[in-house]
Amino acid sequence: MRKYNFGYFFHEGLSNMFSHGFMTFAAIGITVACLLIMGTFTLVAVNANSLLKDLEKENEILAYVQESYTPEQAKALESKLKAVSNVTSATYISREQAMEDFAKQYPEENMFQDLDPQIFRDRYAVKIENLEQLSQTVRSVKAVEGIDGVNAYEEIAGGFITVRNVATVVCVALIAILFVVSVFIISNTIKLTTFDRRDEIAIMRMVGATNGFIRWPFVYEGFMLGFLSAVIAFALQWGLYAAVARGVDTNDTLQLIHVIPFRQLWPAVGGTFTGAGILMGVGGSLSAIRKFLQV
């Protein structure tokens, strides 16, 4: 492309956008909506995934040893626990150590300082690798002879997994549907422009303009529609995310949820929005101009 054509194509694309103000507004509106919905579900999925990862890092379940077991017998269970699938480590905690740990949690409570270690049980701090297999792992640990019970946050982990999976499925489905809708709307907007300029296109073809030359202004129009939509959607997504994050942070019942700060996510969100917006815009324009380029 010659350098003086770049300015011409840009100018033509821009004037195309203004020639059908309402349709341009509609195309940008629907694309922004699509990007926002896609972005919101993706961010929910990303946050749910991050929470799961956090839980996985800290996911320590306690496996209690039967009271009748001597310390030696209890220690001998370590290898059996480590052999359980999905278990990464099993650390023995004696009842004395458990009492000390408990007392340390409440240094100002005198009544906890003189407890008899016998009221505690020998136990193992068992770390697991994949939280999605938590229930199965808990069952396997319980099945180890000498283990009396297990303390695990199965319901919480299960909740996060459900949220993440639902968000991922909805996200993928919505992306597919909304992407097609956006391309269709943008394509129709640009079809209006091409219809409006059909005489110019016919003249260009008649004087020997190449298909590329005829196509570029419309590609620029689509590009600008997509890019503008991405910028607007990004700003709205930022505002929406910040508002939701503030709401979660200040809500006492949602203390367990830690929302990823937007400053960690904006490059990915911005890049994805820009890429998706431009893809929708350019895809729409190419589909609109196709029939006008037949010789």
Next chain:
Amino acid sequence: MIRLKDVEMEYENGTRAIQGITLSIEDGEFVFLVGPSGSGKSTIIKLLTGEVEPCAGRIMINGFSVSNISEKQIPLMRRTLGIIFQDFRLIEKKTVYDNLAFVMRAVGTAPKEIQKRIPYVLKLVGLEKKAQSYPTELSGGEQQRVAIARALVNNPNTIIADEPTGNLDPERSFELMSLLLKINELGTTVVVVTHEKDLVDRFSKRVITIDTGRVVNDGVGGYVGGSIHA
């Protein structure tokens, strides 16, 4: 140079528009292509511009074999032609200057060359003072001269004028034809498609008469043969 050899053309609806036409137009010639409505004149223009493909025969135009031209070569072939339409086909929202600049840009001409060429062409057609006018501000004759300027501006080898005087009164028609003759004298091949017998008879030029898709006469000095109907 234009060569048609045994060209046949049949539309999808079964109409046989061209039936074995063979003709030749040399560089620098001025030719009238005449014939009644439905005789096949418009189809010949479509064949020459590559809008339709012949069913049989060969077409050569300015070094391009139109009968088996590739899609990429069609724009290059069209750059050797300047087309003038009966209904002018000017872009109303662009000034005269911009109408001309538009077709120069379309073939990738540099802005400096555009600025240099347009005043020259407008002067040639006598519209140098109308550069900033819009087509709707011009008379029919002036609009057709803009269309001629637009056909000329990319410096084509051949100008094909399809009923260029169809919307003009006899005096304006004669002026326009004189302008095309002047352009021809500068070296451009000119093919004028018309059905105006009186106008053709006023110029002593080669006349190719088409009827029912065949060449029925080819000679110099006005129309010879059957009548020409509007």
